[in-house]
Amino acid sequence: MINTEGMVAETATKIFTDLCPREIPHAAEAGEYPQALWDALQENGLTLAWTSEDNGGFGADYDEVFGAIWASAQAASPVPFAETLIANWMLDQAGLAPADGSASFALSGHTPSADIPFGMHADKIVLFDEAHQEIAVFDNREAARSPEEALSPDGMTQFIFSGHVAEQSAKTNLSRRAIEALILTVRAVQMAASMEAALDLSIGYVSEREQFGRPLSKFQAIQHQLATAASESAAATMAATQAASAIAKHKVDPEQAWHEAVIAKVQIGHSVEAVTVPFHQVHGAMGYTQEYDLHHFTRRLWAWRDALGNEHRWSKLLGEELAATAPDQIWKGVTTGEWIAS
Amino acid sequence: MQRFNFPVVEPDPALEELRSELQGFLKEELEAGNYRREPECWMSSADPEFSKKMGQRGWIGLTWSSQYGGHDKTALERYIVTEETLRAGAPVGAHWIADRQHAPMLLAHGTEEQKLNILPRIAAGECYFAIGLSEPGAGSDLANVKTKAEKVDGGWKINGQKIWSSGAHMCHYMVALLRTSPADGRNRHVGLSQIMVDLSLPGVTIKPIIDLSGDAHFNEVYFEDVFVPDDCLLGDEGGGWKQVTGELAMERSGPERFLSSYVTLETALWQLSGKMGSDSKARLGKLIASLRTLKGMSWGIANLLRQGVSPETEAALVKDLGNRLENDLTQQVRAMLIDLPSEEWSSEMRRILNIGVLRSPPNTLRGGTTEVMRGITARQLGLR
Numbered sequence: 124m125i126n127t128e129g130m131v132a133e134t135a136t137k138i139f140t141d142l143c144p145r146e147i148p149h150a151a152e153a154g155e156y157p158q159a160l161w162d163a164l165q166e167n168g169l170t171l172a173w174t175s176e177d178n179g180g181f182g183a184d185y186d187e188v189f190g191a192i193w194a195s196a197q198a199a200s201p202v203p204f205a206e207t208l209i210a211n212w213m214l215d216q217a218g219l220a221p222a223d224g225s226a227s228f229a230l231s232g233h234t235p236s237a238d239i240p241f242g243m244h245a246d247k248i249v250l251f252d253e254a255h256q257e258i259a260v261f262d263n264r265e266a267a268r269s270p271e272e273a274l275s276p277d278g279m280t281q282f283i284f285s286g287h288v289a290e291q292s293a294k295t296n297l298s299r300r301a302i303e304a305l306i307l308t309v310r311a312v313q314m315a316a317s318m319e320a321a322l323d324l325s326i327g328y329v330s331e332r333e334q335f336g337r338p339l340s341k342f343q344a345i346q347h348q349l350a351t352a353a354s355e356s357a358a359a360t361m362a363a364t365q366a367a368s369a370i371a372k373h374k375v376d377p378e379q380a381w382h383e384a385v386i387a388k389v390q391i392g393h394s395v396e397a398v399t400v401p402f403h404q405v406h407g408a409m410g411y412t413q414e415y416d417l418h419h420f421t422r423r424l425w426a427w428r429d430a431l432g433n434e435h436r437w438s439k440l441l442g443e444e445l446a447a448t449a450p451d452q453i454w455k456g457v458t459t460g461e462w463i464a465s
Numbered sequence: 466m467q468r469f470n471f472p473v474v475e476p477d478p479a480l481e482e483l484r485s486e487l488q489g490f491l492k493e494e495l496e497a498g499n500y501r502r503e504p505e506c507w508m509s510s511a512d513p514e515f516s517k518k519m520g521q522r523g524w525i526g527l528t529w530s531s532q533y534g535g536h537d538k539t540a541l542e543r544y545i546v547t548e549e550t551l552r553a554g555a556p557v558g559a560h561w562i563a564d565r566q567h568a569p570m571l572l573a574h575g576t577e578e579q580k581l582n583i584l585p586r587i588a589a590g591e592c593y594f595a596i597g598l599s600e601p602g603a604g605s606d607l608a609n610v611k612t613k614a615e616k617v618d619g620g621w622k623i624n625g626q627k628i629w630s631s632g633a634h635m636c637h638y639m640v641a642l643l644r645t646s647p648a649d650g651r652n653r654h655v656g657l658s659q660i661m662v663d664l665s666l667p668g669v670t671i672k673p674i675i676d677l678s679g680d681a682h683f684n685e686v687y688f689e690d691v692f693v694p695d696d697c698l699l700g701d702e703g704g705g706w707k708q709v710t711g712e713l714a715m716e717r718s719g720p721e722r723f724l725s726s727y728v729t730l731e732t733a734l735w736q737l738s739g740k741m742g743s744d745s746k747a748r749l750g751k752l753i754a755s756l757r758t759l760k761g762m763s764w765g766i767a768n769l770l771r772q773g774v775s776p777e778t779e780a781a782l783v784k785d786l787g788n789r790l791e792n793d794l795t796q797q798v799r800a801m802l803i804d805l806p807s808e809e810w811s812s813e814m815r816r817i818l819n820i821g822v823l824r825s826p827p828n829t830l831r832g833g834t835t836e837v838m839r840g841i842t843a844r845q846l847g848l849r
Binding site for chain 1: 466467468469470471472473476481484548552731734735737741743745746747748749750751753754755756757758759760761762765782785786836838839840842843846847848849
């Protein structure tokens with residue numbers, strides 16, 4: 124289970140419960156940004172939870188912050204909370220001050236542009252420039268923002284780095300794998316939380332909706348579809364929990380957690396169809412409407428499974444790594460989560 | 466809301482030490498030619514000599530008190546032993562079921578005398594138990610059992626038939642779910658009791674059922690006026706249904722519900738070393754991600770058992786996911802092996818893969834079908 128106890132997680136849960144009821148994601152899609160929600164998160168310092176105390180943050184345990192991210196996804200909150208946390212963590216790791224306002228992130232490999240999650244609502248963009256081992260901050264407010272055809276209601280924009288000068292930059296020892304481990308784990312937590320929230324919606328719907336003179340929930344065909352989806356959701360939560368535990372355990376060296384994070388990415392990515400298909404099926408046409416809540420979760424699941432590359436790409440990357448690993452070490456990884464020989 | 470409870474277990478060096486001991490023993494036994502590795506070994510590969518060796522090393526009866534021949538350890542130690550023997554494909558079928566479900570039942574419901582008499586023999590790897598649930602007319606609909614135990618002077622007289630009794634031909638006892646009084650109208654859950662039957666008694670007939678591969682590991686067991694004394698009643702008269710619910714949770718709770726075919730994958734990994742193509746690597750990545758995730762869930766169940774919680778729903782859910790995974794594993798390995806011309810496959814690879822294919826159908830049946838598992842999960846979701 125994702126740990127939702129502790130001050131950070133509990134404060135966040137209260138804010139999302141109070142300020143992000145179901146109308147908020149609907150309003151955000153109609154263009155009404157939930158400024159009050161964002162302000163509350165900032166005023167309570169939650170966007171600085173992973174920023175060290177030296178840089179004006181909380182320096183909170185990784186573990187506790189995952190509980191806050193869980194709460195944000197369960198509420199389908201349409202603000203770049205997780206993105207800002209990640210961006211500020213990247214800055215902190217390079218000894219830079221946290222972003223003034225909201226932020227999103229990009230990892231550059233070899234291309235001069237990147238897809239930016241929440242690109243329309245992020246004040247800053249934090250880039251990991253792998254070639255130069257540098258973390259750089261760009262102002263996103265002045266950039267020409269062209270929304271891409273995005274799966275997620277949170278949107279995605281292209282940012283062309285070549286036309287912009289970084290506001291600040293610093294060398295970093297962070298490896299690409301360390302950053303990937305954190306981002307993939309955050310997405311895993313969000314996805315598991317979304318699956319469980321959509322499961323709750325589905326159970327509620329089939330218990331109320333009647334056809335042939337009885338609630339849909341009384342049909343065995345419906346029960347089995349949701350039982351399967353519940354199993355997959357529980358597996359997703361376990362995969363996210365193991366990735367989060369690995370990050371918490373290897374604090375100073377998140378690269379050590381890479382395998383567990385990739386496993387979560389692969390497991391959860393592959394299970395998206397296994398949950399969104401039955402969730403939509405049992406909702407009938409209602410689940411396909413903008414008016415109903417289901418798409419707040421399913422569209423984000425479809426977007427997040429593509430983030431940093433889809434589940435097929437990551438299955439292959441993981442498999443390449445494993446194919447070069449001794450079978451004894453693979454067994455050790457499966458049974459204990461220790462993937463690198465000590 | 467997180468609907469299911471799979472508590473994470475912190476790493477423990479003592480557990481890893483136990484794992485190394487197991488690995489050493491299993492390797493030695495394999496190299497000495499004392500067993501052949503097989504998928505589904507816990508069900509279809511039984512060797513009393515091997516079970517006795519495990520008993521001598523203290524690897525059976527880990528979870529119960531030394532007062533009853535046990536080793537005062539937890540469900541986590543037991544898990545390590547089961548996990549390592551499954552990986553090795555070792556012949557653990559003789560003692561597996563008694564250690565897994567009958568000993569915990571005796572501990573929970575047995576009399577002091579029953580515990581003192583039976584448990585030390587189970588822990589020694591010398592006393593084996595058969596499951597006595599299914600009947601010709603009672604499969605998924607278990608409450609339909611018809612085999613009767615009639616109260617007679619000083620004991621019970623049993624008549625009827627059990628079926629699909631794995632290993633009954635080498636077992637000493639069966640714990641049979643029997644009708645001891647009539648159902649109360651439509652409520653068939655009343656009037657059922659569990660009785661421990663010595664399978665060597667007069668009137669017990671055990672007939673093998675040959676499976677599709679030619680193996681004879683399961684049986685029909687007939688009872689004809691079999692007399693058992695009063696002290697063979699296990700738990701409460703009429704409390705059988707409730708006890709069986711707990712028994713089934715134990716039966717479904719272990720790593721044999723998702724790791725039974727791991728030996729097939731590991732054999733293929735050695736075969737394919739340095740030869741895997743891109744497609745196979747992607748299959749491997751996905752398989753390992755699923756195995757690691759299921760391990761977390763299954764390990765969480767062991768932790769629930771350690772805490773004394775009966776993991777009824779969690780076990781049903783993991784059994785459903787795990788059975789699908791272990792059958793899929795065999796199919797994924799078939800697909801991966803196209804990277805190696807079949808004439809280059811070792812005879813060991815061919816043997817293990819074929820056994821895995823032949824033994825796959827019962828995975829989603831025994832211990833409760835996939836459909837029954839989904840029904841249990843649906844009940845937990847509040848749908849029925």
